[in-house]
Amino acid sequence: xxxxxxxxxxxxxxxxxxxxxxxxxxxxxxxxxxxxxxxxxxxxxxxxxxxxxxxxxxxxxxxxxxxxxxxxxxxxxxxxxxxxxxxxxxxxxxxxxxxxxxxxxxxxxxxxxxxxxxxxxxxxxxxxxxxxxxxxxxxxxxxxxxxxxxxxxxxxxxxxxxxxxxxxxxxxxxxxxxxxxxxxxxxxxxxxxxxxxxxxxxxxxxxxxxxxxxxxxxxxxxxxxxxxxxxxxxxxxxxxxxxxxxxxxxxxxxxxxxxxxxxxxxxxxxxxxxxxxxxxxxxxxxxxxxxxxxxxxxxxxxxxxxxxxxxxxxxxxxxxxxxxxxxxxxxxxxxxxxxxxxxxxx
Numbered sequence: 001x002x003x004x005x006x007x008x009x010x011x012x013x014x015x016x017x018x019x020x021x022x023x024x025x026x027x028x029x030x031x032x033x034x035x036x037x038x039x040x041x042x043x044x045x046x047x048x049x050x051x052x053x054x055x056x057x058x059x060x061x062x063x064x065x066x067x068x069x070x071x072x073x074x075x076x077x078x079x080x081x082x083x084x085x086x087x088x089x090x091x092x093x094x095x096x097x098x099x100x101x102x103x104x105x106x107x108x109x110x111x112x113x114x115x116x117x118x119x120x121x122x123x124x125x126x127x128x129x130x131x132x133x134x135x136x137x138x139x140x141x142x143x144x145x146x147x148x149x150x151x152x153x154x155x156x157x158x159x160x161x162x163x164x165x166x167x168x169x170x171x172x173x174x175x176x177x178x179x180x181x182x183x184x185x186x187x188x189x190x191x192x193x194x195x196x197x198x199x200x201x202x203x204x205x206x207x208x209x210x211x212x213x214x215x216x217x218x219x220x221x222x223x224x225x226x227x228x229x230x231x232x233x234x235x236x237x238x239x240x241x242x243x244x245x246x247x248x249x250x251x252x253x254x255x256x257x258x259x260x261x262x263x264x265x266x267x268x269x270x271x272x273x274x275x276x277x278x279x280x281x282x283x284x285x286x287x288x289x290x291x292x293x294x295x296x297x298x299x300x301x302x303x304x305x306x307x308x309x310x311x312x313x314x315x316x317x318x319x320x321x322x323x324x325x326x327x328x329x330x331x332x333x334x335x336x337x338x339x340x341x342x343x344x345x346x
Contacts, residue, residue: 030264031167031198031231032158034110034134038062039078039090041341045309045327046272047286049256052177052188052242053274057094057343060106060140063175063190063238064152067094067102067142072321076343083337087111094140101143102152110134117163130163140173148179158198158233165202171195171233185243192238197230236262240270251277256286266290272307282311284327305329309339321345 040058043050051063057074059066078090087110094104111133116125135158142152154173159166175190205228210220240258247253258270272286285308309327316322323343330336 029232030234032134032136032160032193032233033264034088034108035136035158035193036234036236036262036265037082037088039092039106039108040076041078041309041325041327041339042274042282042284042311044329044339045284045286045307045325046256046274047270047288047305047307048260049240049242049258049270049272049286051175051190051238051240051258052186053240053254053256054188057092057104057106058341059142059152059175060092060094060104060138060154061192063177063188064104064140064142064154064173065150065175065177065188065190067104067140067152068144068150069142069177070094070096070102072096072345074343074345076341078339078341080337080339082110083331085113101141104138104140104142106136106138106140108134108136108138132160132162134161135159138173142175150177151175156193156195158193158195160198160200162200163202164204165200167198167200169196169198169233183243185241188238188240188242190236190238192236193233194235195233197232199230200228201225232263234262234264236260251275280313282313282325284309284311305331319346 038044038048039061043054043058043062046053054062054066055069057076073095074093076092078088080088082088090106090108092104092106094102096102112131114129114131117128117130118125136156138154138156140152140154142150144150152175156171156173157168158171159168171193172195173190173192176188178187180187205226207224207226208221209224210218211222212218238258238260240256242254242256244252245255254274254276256272260268260270268288268290270286270288273284275283287306307327307329309325311323311325314322321344323345325341327339328336
């Protein structure tokens, strides 16, 4: 039997640790930063306060424990024009398999238009072009262990490429969801991107060296490679609470709060809400507040972004439901981002 009092103490302690202040920014200290881009317009519209809320195919990103809460299969498609003209694409699918739990798969890719290769001697271009791309492929599983507790895990392959260089590794995600007896309030926890470091390797580090320049007759053109640094993945721990604070005959209001502790950025608190009208239409809003990410003068560096959005949920056939979600967020000098999620539930 799960002791609710002990779980609440653990959650409280985790929240306190997650919001502890730090004086030094950790930005730019990890690889594969694309793994931090939220997947699914529902969660991002709620300001990323989603770890205890998610119960659909996008649990593969936010909390694999949420996969166990799915009653039907679902497939999702996302295409977003991200910041700086980058294309963000995701395809996710999840399928409940009875007592075995729910199995899911997701592929995420980041691509950009090719650019000219420029050198000091040829600033207008050498005639070559280069590109850069990121990829992650995820296999997930989630299962209910009691009527209140669920657990899930992901195994993912991660790859980054630029020109003739490549870095890859594997990582795991873990997540749980617990529904309390206090007005069915839910507690969610997840650890994302726990894995090995990434190191770029490829032909672009190739050079010719003379290992014995003072000796005559030696080979002065020995192939060698520069040794690049290894970088950790963006490990993130999230804990959150969610509850239906208002219920009316044709709708309900859900409020959620998350605390996030990443290894490469400031800690943050996310607060979000969702109003559900008859399971047909949804309105959402949320905001993330970053803590202690300042420059030498004490100026805040991280944007405190307000997100808004909505969605529709339409039954188009007996066992086929169409879901469209959208989210909007303003990133200041980086302009705004509009995200769309198209899902089919069957």
